[in-house]
Amino acid sequence: MVDAAALSVIGPDGDAGGHECGLSDDQLLHCYRAMLRTRVFDEICMKLQRSGRVGFSVPNLGIEGMQVGAASALEKTDWVFPSYRDFGMALYHGVTPLRMMHNMFGNGLDSAKGRQMSVHFSFEEPIHFFSISSPIGTHIPQAVGAARAFQARGEDHVCLASFGDGGTSSLGFHSGLNFAGVWKAPVVFLCQNNGWAISCPSSGQTASESFAIKAAAYGMPGVKVDGNDLLAVREVVGEAVGRARAGEGPTLVEAVTFRMGGHSSSDDPTRYVPAEELEAWGERDPIDRFEKYLAQRGLWSEGDEEHVREDALAEIDAAAKEAGAQAPPGLETIFSDVYETLPDHLRAQGEAVFDLSRRKGEAAAGGGEFPL
Amino acid sequence: MAIEFKLPDVGEGVAEGEVVQWLVGAGDAVEEHQSVVEVMTDKATVEIPSPATGVITALHAEAGDVVEVGGVLFTLETADAPAVAGAASSTETAAQAAGGTGSGAVLTPTPPPKPVGAKALATPSARRVARELDIELSEVAGTGRNGVIRRCDVEAAHGAGGASTVGAHASTMDVPTGAGGETRVPFRGVRRKISEAMVRSRDSAVHFTVVEEVDVTELVALRERAKAVGAEQGVKVTYMPFIMKAVAKALERFPQLNGRLDEQAGEIVRCHYVNLGIATDTDTGLLVPVIEGVERKGVLALAGELAQLAQSARTGRISPERLKGSTFSITNAGNIGGIHATPIINHPDIAILGVHRIMKRPGVVEGPEGDRIEVRQYMNFSTSVDHRLADGADGVRFLVALKELLECPGLLAL
Numbered sequence: 099m100v101d102a103a104a105l106s107v108i109g110p111d112g113d114a115g116g117h118e119c120g121l122s123d124d125q126l127l128h129c130y131r132a133m134l135r136t137r138v139f140d141e142i143c144m145k146l147q148r149s150g151r152v153g154f155s156v157p158n159l160g161i162e163g164m165q166v167g168a169a170s171a172l173e174k175t176d177w178v179f180p181s182y183r184d185f186g187m188a189l190y191h192g193v194t195p196l197r198m199m200h201n202m203f204g205n206g207l208d209s210a211k212g213r214q215m216s217v218h219f220s221f222e223e224p225i226h227f228f229s230i231s232s233p234i235g236t237h238i239p240q241a242v243g244a245a246r247a248f249q250a251r252g253e254d255h256v257c258l259a260s261f262g263d264g265g266t267s268s269l270g271f272h273s274g275l276n277f278a279g280v281w282k283a284p285v286v287f288l289c290q291n292n293g294w295a296i297s298c299p300s301s302g303q304t305a306s307e308s309f310a311i312k313a314a315a316y317g318m319p320g321v322k323v324d325g326n327d328l329l330a331v332r333e334v335v336g337e338a339v340g341r342a343r344a345g346e347g348p349t350l351v352e353a354v355t356f357r358m359g360g361h362s363s364s365d366d367p368t369r370y371v372p373a374e375e376l377e378a379w380g381e382r383d384p385i386d387r388f389e390k391y392l393a394q395r396g397l398w399s400e401g402d403e404e405h406v407r408e409d410a411l412a413e414i415d416a417a418a419k420e421a422g423a424q425a426p427p428g429l430e431t432i433f434s435d436v437y438e439t440l441p442d443h444l445r446a447q448g449e450a451v452f453d454l455s456r457r458k459g460e461a462a463a464g465g466g467e468f469p470l
Numbered sequence: 471m472a473i474e475f476k477l478p479d480v481g482e483g484v485a486e487g488e489v490v491q492w493l494v495g496a497g498d499a500v501e502e503h504q505s506v507v508e509v510m511t512d513k514a515t516v517e518i519p520s521p522a523t524g525v526i527t528a529l530h531a532e533a534g535d536v537v538e539v540g541g542v543l544f545t546l547e548t549a550d551a552p553a554v555a556g557a558a559s560s561t562e563t564a565a566q567a568a569g570g571t572g573s574g575a576v577l578t579p580t581p582p583p584k585p586v587g588a589k590a591l592a593t594p595s596a597r598r599v600a601r602e603l604d605i606e607l608s609e610v611a612g613t614g615r616n617g618v619i620r621r622c623d624v625e626a627a628h629g630a631g632g633a634s635t636v637g638a639h640a641s642t643m644d645v646p647t648g649a650g651g652e653t654r655v656p657f658r659g660v661r662r663k664i665s666e667a668m669v670r671s672r673d674s675a676v677h678f679t680v681v682e683e684v685d686v687t688e689l690v691a692l693r694e695r696a697k698a699v700g701a702e703q704g705v706k707v708t709y710m711p712f713i714m715k716a717v718a719k720a721l722e723r724f725p726q727l728n729g730r731l732d733e734q735a736g737e738i739v740r741c742h743y744v745n746l747g748i749a750t751d752t753d754t755g756l757l758v759p760v761i762e763g764v765e766r767k768g769v770l771a772l773a774g775e776l777a778q779l780a781q782s783a784r785t786g787r788i789s790p791e792r793l794k795g796s797t798f799s800i801t802n803a804g805n806i807g808g809i810h811a812t813p814i815i816n817h818p819d820i821a822i823l824g825v826h827r828i829m830k831r832p833g834v835v836e837g838p839e840g841d842r843i844e845v846r847q848y849m850n851f852s853t854s855v856d857h858r859l860a861d862g863a864d865g866v867r868f869l870v871a872l873k874e875l876l877e878c879p880g881l882l883a884l
């Protein structure tokens with residue numbers, strides 16, 4: 099199952115064979131914390147969902163190394179076009195759990211003003227984290243378009259488009275990769291092959307011998323990398339980012355990993371994921387592996403994990419409480435951000451709604467009863 | 471405070487879940503996020519965690535029970551009060567965040583006039599019950615999301631206060647009962663349908679009501695003769711068929727009152743036929759069967775249909791088909807009493823006519839020799855129009871036209 103064609107850096111015992119990753123000790127520890135914080139954030143979101151406090155969540159257990167490795171190869175001026183599992187990339191770049199929780203609760207402080215589903219984050223800083231699309235693959239051409247724009251303007255920003263193995267069957271994958279190749283756009287395609295698209299195994303997704311090989315059809319390099327190896331992902335994505343920034347065009351990276359949780363909070367993976375596979379991949383946990391690597395470098399010792407976990411739990415729990423107590427977005431936000439000058443018919447609708455809310459009270463969640 | 475934990479929708483659109491097993495017992499202390507119960511839905515079997523740290527005081531279902539989403543699973547007693555919407559300490563404000571990018575809010579609501587202190591968040595039914603029970607909402611602790619006050623919170627507060635009046639809304643908790651005892655009637659079936667229809671009408675239509683006095687002395691005489699003619703044919707003739715004819719005629723002149731609102735299409739439908747809903751007092755409650763094509767039918771034919779309707783209403787055999795499609799309705803309280811009323815429009819009609827009791831009174835009659843006092847018969851009529859769809863003036867003009875026709879019923883033949 100361990101794919102011999104996929105590049106690895108950190109061995110099972112944590113030995114990286116003298117690999118130069120270009121990260122300082124502090125940066126390595128930041129990567130470690132980002133992975134663990136991502137895991138804890140995920141755990142708490144699932145608890146919030148199960149206890150009815152947020153509507154939806156998407157587990158990302160097992161792919162923290164890939165997210166953090168890829169994110170660490172980007173500059174703050176670059177643009178992430180993420181998939182719904184990629185919130186680890188936002189956490190790595192310094193988005194606070196509180197801002198993310200505002201989205202989970204869809205409250206008045208949510209950057210999307212409650213218009214998106216939970217876990218569909220969007221941030222303008224500290225890194226451009228493009229609003230997550232639920233429809234599979236639609237953000238791939240968007241990333242290419244943005245990259246093409248940077249190219250036209252002579253700006254050296256790079257776009258990272260991240261999607262799943264299932265995403266390669268979308269129309270956006272073809273049109274996006276095709277024109278990225280034609281234009282030599284500064285974009286990196288990160289295909290997270292996590293074995294599944296909901297209950298469809300990745301073997302049911304393509305007749306090609308790999309996902310990486312599809313790059314040949316679009317005239318770009320394709321590389322396969324061990325997705326549970328933070329340093330390997332950083333290495334491969336970093337090289338692709340370098341090529342993109344240097345004007346040498348796009349790259350397709352296939353990161354091989356495994357979805358250790360359910361597809362989403364609505365899924366029951368025990369119905370279709372073989373237990374042996376889960377067990378085998380459990381042995382290759384990206385966080386365990388990175389701990390061993392850090393330990394070899396004298397940066398980690400027993401007990402560190404508990405520490406980071408406890409801090410993360412306290413911070414993220416507090417963020418959830420604060421976000422959960424925020425008021426929902428104001429009624430007027432229904433009418434903002436689409437038109438510069440509001441057309442008359444919408445203005446009239448708005449006034450009617452405000453009038454109704456003045457007379458009957460604001461619509462509020464609760465017991466399924468809406469005053470409006 | 472006590473939290474009644476309700477089974478959430480743990481999938482997308484899950485309706486119910488079966489309790490597989492409890493992982494804690496009543497009386498156990500639990501931490502926030504600690505798994506409490508395993509529930510199997512049609513999507514997945516999931517562990518439900520506790521939403522807060524506290525003590526589980528009651529389990530409301532047993533293993534094997536199926537609980538609907540929204541049904542109470544367990545009660546949790548926590549030490550602290552729940553977070554209340556808007557109470558956050560964040561330095562950023564929602565308004566700042568909402569400003570965000572772009573041109574910002576281009577439309578801003580004027581803030582609702584607030585009573586002293588912030589308005590309590592409450593569901594509409596909670597507000598209504600609070601009003602009825604004369605309970606100050608700001609003094610009720612809400613158990614809904616974000617501290618929203620729900621109806622049961624108000625009722626609980628009422629029970630705790632030990633108020634002496636027992637309203638129809640008292641629920642299952644202990645409330646002192648008056649010495650004479652009480653009877654509970656299930657709020658369902660026709661009663662519930664009537665309730666829904668009334669609420670729908672009240673919540674959508676803006677009622678404007680006008681009342682007019684009509685001298686029906688001539689109509690009374692005419693009806694006496696018609697009664698005799700009807701008797702020969704075995705038809706009982708009341709005042710209603712005359713009123714229906716007059717309504718159909720008056721609606722010809724005021725078509726803006728004859729029809730309905732098609733909310734989905736965003737159109738007011740004006741009908742070129744007159745289907746009259748006749749509000750009928752039956753044993754089970756108010757029904758509004760419809761008589762179609764009134765503009766085409768004669769008084770005797772209408773009288774026949776009305777008699778037949780009355781019969782079906784008494785035996786409870788009015789088919790649901792007959793309860794639909796009115797373009798205007800008439801409600802008759804005249805045979806019971808009252809001098810006027812404020813009729814509630816039969817949703818989605820535009821208007822309704824209320825018919826009231828005939829009374830003999832001295833009246834001023836103008837004659838060639840001047841005014842004289844006579845014993846006359848008077849009848850009040852009221853009309854409610856939905857002021858969204860027509861204007862008050864339309865209602866008044868319609869009523870005046872109706873008055874002309876009924877004061878001089880010979881005009882109905884024109």
Ligand SMILES: Cc1ncc(C[n+]2csc(CCOP(=O)(O)OP(=O)(O)O)c2C)c(N)n1
Pocket residue numbers: 181183232233234235261262263264265266268290292294295296357361
């Ligand atoms: C266009 C479109 N088709 C179907 C879906 C439903 N859907 C949501 S996620 C998903 C699977 C995607 O699998 P993959 O791309 O491998 O990503 P993963 O969830 O494994 O990270 C599907 C089919 C969708 N959101 N959009």
Ligand SMILES: [Mg+2]
Pocket residue numbers: 262263264290291292293294295296
């Ligand atoms: Mg996948």
